[in-house]
Amino acid sequence: MSGSLRPGASGWRRAATVVLAAGWTRPSPAAPPLPPLPAGGFRLLLLQRCQAQGFLPGAYVFPGGVQDAADRSADWLRLFAPHHGPPRFGLRPARPPPRPFPGLPDADGAAATQPDDAAPAALPDDVAARVCAVREAFEEAGVLLLRPRGAPPAAPEPARALPPPPGLDAWRERVRRDPRLFLSLCEQLDCTPDIWALHDWGGWLTPFSRAGGRRFDTSFFMCCLSEPPPVRPDGSEVVRCQWSSPSEATESFMKKEIWLVPPQFYEIRRLANFTSLSDLHKFCLDGTSEGIEKWMPITFLTANAMVQLLPGDELYSEDSEYLENVMSSGEKIEDIMKESKTLHRLVLYSHHVFNIHVTIQSKHKHIYPKTYIISKSRL
Numbered sequence: 001m002s003g004s005l006r007p008g009a010s011g012w013r014r015a016a017t018v019v020l021a022a023g024w025t026r027p028s029p030a031a032p033p034l035p036p037l038p039a040g041g042f043r044l045l046l047l048q049r050c051q052a053q054g055f056l057p058g059a060y061v062f063p064g065g066v067q068d069a070a071d072r073s074a075d076w077l078r079l080f081a082p083h084h085g086p087p088r089f090g091l092r093p094a095r096p097p098p099r100p101f102p103g104l105p106d107a108d109g110a111a112a113t114q115p116d117d118a119a120p121a122a123l124p125d126d127v128a129a130r131v132c133a134v135r136e137a138f139e140e141a142g143v144l145l146l147r148p149r150g151a152p153p154a155a156p157e158p159a160r161a162l163p164p165p166p167g168l169d170a171w172r173e174r175v176r177r178d179p180r181l182f183l184s185l186c187e188q189l190d191c192t193p194d195i196w197a198l199h200d201w202g203g204w205l206t207p208f209s210r211a212g213g214r215r216f217d218t219s220f221f222m223c224c225l226s227e228p229p230p231v232r233p234d235g236s237e238v239v240r241c242q243w244s245s246p247s248e249a250t251e252s253f254m255k256k257e258i259w260l261v262p263p264q265f266y267e268i269r270r271l272a273n274f275t276s277l278s279d280l281h282k283f284c285l286d287g288t289s290e291g292i293e294k295w296m297p298i299t300f301l302t303a304n305a306m307v308q309l310l311p312g313d314e315l316y317s318e319d320s321e322y323l324e325n326v327m328s329s330g331e332k333i334e335d336i337m338k339e340s341k342t343l344h345r346l347v348l349y350s351h352h353v354f355n356i357h358v359t360i361q362s363k364h365k366h367i368y369p370k371t372y373i374i375s376k377s378r379l
């Protein structure tokens with residue numbers, strides 16, 4: 001039996017998610033009818049989680065989920081062979097791992113998660129995480145981020161999803177029930193997961209909110225697609241989808257049409273720095289070459305707002321105490337902000353009113369969002 005990487009004593013689950021950014025230049029059969037974008041623009045795929053979900057019900061997220069033992073199975077080796085194999089499967093050399101938050105069980109914060117079946121790990125962590133993200137995109141959205149075996153790499157062009165072959169719905173149901181069957185589907189299609197189209201982007205560790213709460217150690221990947229693939233929410237875990245540019249998603253969030261949680265809001269604002277898909281793709285190909293950052297926000301409760309502090313902020317403290325604790329103050333956020341200069345934080349006034357303050361330089365040649373403050377009239 002396959003098994004998700006179940007939480008160990010610490011409760012952490014290893015997860016992976018993929019931000020799909022699709023070019024929107026010319027009419028495409030799969031593109032929903034949406035207003036034109038500025039030349040070269042792109043839209044992101046957002047999926048709404050069903051209200052019955054135990055974690056983030058109703059939120060709009062990128063496709064993703066918990067890693068399964070099947071995602072790192074030795075069986076993938078024969079599918080990737082003879083063109084690709086250990087140690088890097090044709091990927092660039094591994095980036096230095098993210099700096100761990102003190103007190104987390106291992107370098108990437110998820111040593112407590114072990115495969116149920118104790119199978120030997122066959123794929124490197126970052127390859128298994130890509131397989132997981134590709135499988136989740138298929139399960140949740142019906143998007144096949146696959147590449148025919150032996151096909152030359154799409155880079156430097158943005159990738160293309162595989163057009164859905166007949167009978168795919170039945171396969172999706174089977175894979176949802178047993179993630180090991182994703183490999184069988186790939187075999188039948190003579191494809192591999194297009195791990196080369198998924199670029200390291202960053203990662204988020206769920207902040208502490210309450211004792212025993214679910215915590216994810218999530219790797220974020222970016223995938224640039226030349227055009228939007230057809231998307232069909234599974235209707236169970238995911239009930240709706242939408243393609244939105246970063247500015248459309250921000251507007252939609254502020255109008256309360258969609259609800260985003262801080263990591264997704266931050267990533268959408270970060271992506272607002274890119275004016276075209278080709279800029280974003282170029283950045284992915286040569287931008288974040290020096291390392292990956294994985295952040296655990298620290299929750300700071302003030303008299304009138306909840307703040308999510310990020311590394312580099314002057315109030316952020318890399319102290320293991322904050323793995324399972326929040327900070328708090330009886331002061332108003334406006335008074336706290338008057339005293340603060342070195343900022344990397346989200347200020348959450350309500351479910352749909354978030355500000356981002358960034359005055360620090362990005363690390364590893366990555367890019368951070370610009371400070372984003374919504375007008376007082378919306379508060």
Ligand SMILES: Nc1ncnc2c1ncn2[C@@H]1O[C@H](COP(=O)(O)O)[C@@H](OP(=O)(O)O)[C@H]1O
Pocket residue numbers: 050052053054064065066067136236237
């Ligand atoms: N129809 C549904 N209603 C509520 N939760 C659902 C669901 N279908 C799937 N899920 C939940 O979605 C999670 C799987 O997400 P993913 O595959 O993206 O990791 C599982 O949560 P648990 O992790 O709590 O079991 C699963 O129970």
Ligand SMILES: CCC(=O)SCCNC(=O)CCNC(=O)[C@H](O)C(C)(C)COP(=O)(O)O
Pocket residue numbers: 015016017055056061062063064065066204205206207215216218261262263
């Ligand atoms: C203030 C409250 C928060 O910020 S909660 C932050 C939640 N986000 C994360 O934990 C990191 C990113 N997580 C995700 O993208 C998804 O929630 C997921 C992929 C971990 C979801 O996994 P699931 O198995 O439930 O689909």
Ligand SMILES: [Mg+2]
Pocket residue numbers: 063064065066136140237
């Ligand atoms: Mg999911």
